[in-house]
Amino acid sequence: MNPMYRNIYSIIERIPFGRVATYGQIALAGIPGHARQVGYALYRTDSGCGIPWHRVVNAHGAISRRSFAGDEMVQRKRLEAEGVVFDHRGRVCLSRFQWRGFSEQTEPHRDLV
DNA sequence: CCTATGACTGGTC
């Protein structure tokens, strides 16, 4: 596995249970400007690799389209199992669930719900 | 080496 992928995966592994992060956010934390590579790196993984890939969503809070449509449901189910709520349009409420611990010292607590 | 491809993003309209 090449260094860039490992870097991306290590960052994704820092996303805590019940929170999500966007591709661009992950890119900023490791390889600025490479949001697409984050998606590409995840594309090269499999669901059993131990990486919390399901906690990564796009900038709209939605689950991005991918080759096998069924995977989108798998991701949504995994997130819901962690307490993440989707709105009627199938998007995560980023203001509540987005992880911001990459850049901030203080870990924001999940308010209300 | 060159081209196509992508689980993306931010700005514009």
Add this chain to the structure above:
DNA sequence: TGACCAGCCATAG
């Protein structure tokens, strides 16, 4: 709010 567009750049073939 949503659709469209143009950058983005490492991989794979």
